[in-house]
Amino acid sequence: MSQPDLPPTPDTSTNYAGPIMFRRDPSEETTDRHLLAWVDPRDPGLRVDRTVRDSWRVLRIQSEFVAGFDAMSDVAEAVTVFGSARIKPGTEAYRLAVRLGQALGEAGYAVITGGGPGAMEAANRGAYDTGAQSIGLNIELPFEQHINPWVDVGMNFRYFFVRKTMFVKYAQAFVCLPGGFGTLDELFEALTLVQTKKVGRFPIVLVGRDYWGGLIDWLRERLLGEGMISDGDIDLLHLVDTAEEAVEIVKSACPTCGKDDDGRLTR
Numbered sequence: 001m002s003q004p005d006l007p008p009t010p011d012t013s014t015n016y017a018g019p020i021m022f023r024r025d026p027s028e029e030t031t032d033r034h035l036l037a038w039v040d041p042r043d044p045g046l047r048v049d050r051t052v053r054d055s056w057r058v059l060r061i062q063s064e065f066v067a068g069f070d071a072m073s074d075v076a077e078a079v080t081v082f083g084s085a086r087i088k089p090g091t092e093a094y095r096l097a098v099r100l101g102q103a104l105g106e107a108g109y110a111v112i113t114g115g116g117p118g119a120m121e122a123a124n125r126g127a128y129d130t131g132a133q134s135i136g137l138n139i140e141l142p143f144e145q146h147i148n149p150w151v152d153v154g155m156n157f158r159y160f161f162v163r164k165t166m167f168v169k170y171a172q173a174f175v176c177l178p179g180g181f182g183t184l185d186e187l188f189e190a191l192t193l194v195q196t197k198k199v200g201r202f203p204i205v206l207v208g209r210d211y212w213g214g215l216i217d218w219l220r221e222r223l224l225g226e227g228m229i230s231d232g233d234i235d236l237l238h239l240v241d242t243a244e245e246a247v248e249i250v251k252s253a254c255p256t257c258g259k260d261d262d263g264r265l266t267r
């Protein structure tokens with residue numbers, strides 16, 4: 001029933017700038033966007049943007065690394081799960097992501113995701129269900145954004161590259177569920193880090209032969225076929241169909257991960 005003496009329910013759409021929340025602000029600005037904006041050095045009115053503001057931004061970036069390292073300091077063995085922000089509860093894709101979170105949790109791993117909706121939420125939900133640590137590293141975006149309710153350690157990052165450092169530094173493996181540009185970006189960053197031996201310990205697992213198979217075929221035919229990558233590079237990717245297979249690959253790459261000296265789960 002309407003109550004004319006009360007103000008209308010507010011628009012609750014929410015934007016974040018790092019830890020700061022804004023409502024009723026339709027701006028598409030984000031901190032990343034300010035950092036990456038090109039500023040013409042010949043424009044005297046904007047010169048301060050390059051000479052002063054960019055230099056000072058370094059301190060904010062530094063503080064985000066410090067906060068991220070602090071937030072993650074208690075994380076033991078963990079697996080980072082990537083996947084579409086768009087899949088919905090009730091779908092097969094969502095159930096697979098929940099099952100993946102559960103299987104990783106049951107095997108003793110903490111689960112790290114981007115903290116958002118879709119496959120991230122589902123994997124956090126599965127991990128949370130098993131009592132495993134469920135971590136969400138969210139990112140400031142130019143539209144409404146919240147950390148999903150199944151995250152028990154969460155952080156909201158301003159900068160994509162700081163957040164990506166946390167995904168890699170605190171995980172023993174990456175598992176990619178079907179996804180779009182964001183998932184592909186995260187997958188190829190991981191692949192490049194392993195290929196260039198910046199990280200050495202990483203299995204990268206793709207779940208969904210049907211979804212990823214075409215990409216693997218293309219990588220083999222074009223990139224390998226035309227000498228853009230080496231023979232072993234394709235083998236960095238493990239293609240599976242089920243959550244259980246994914247966990248087996250993670251475990252076999254790091255048999256002691258998730259266990260203490262007596263072989264007990266460490267969570």
Ligand SMILES: C/C(=C\CNc1ncnc2c1ncn2[C@@H]1O[C@H](COP(=O)(O)O)[C@@H](O)[C@H]1O)CO
Binds near residue numbers: 081085086120180
């Ligand atoms: C588009 C929608 C929500 C966006 N919210 C996100 N929150 C946190 N992390 C995100 C979000 N969107 C993308 N990511 C990151 O990229 C991967 C998923 O991207 P994709 O393009 O959907 O594959 C994911 O792993 C995150 O790290 C829904 O309204």
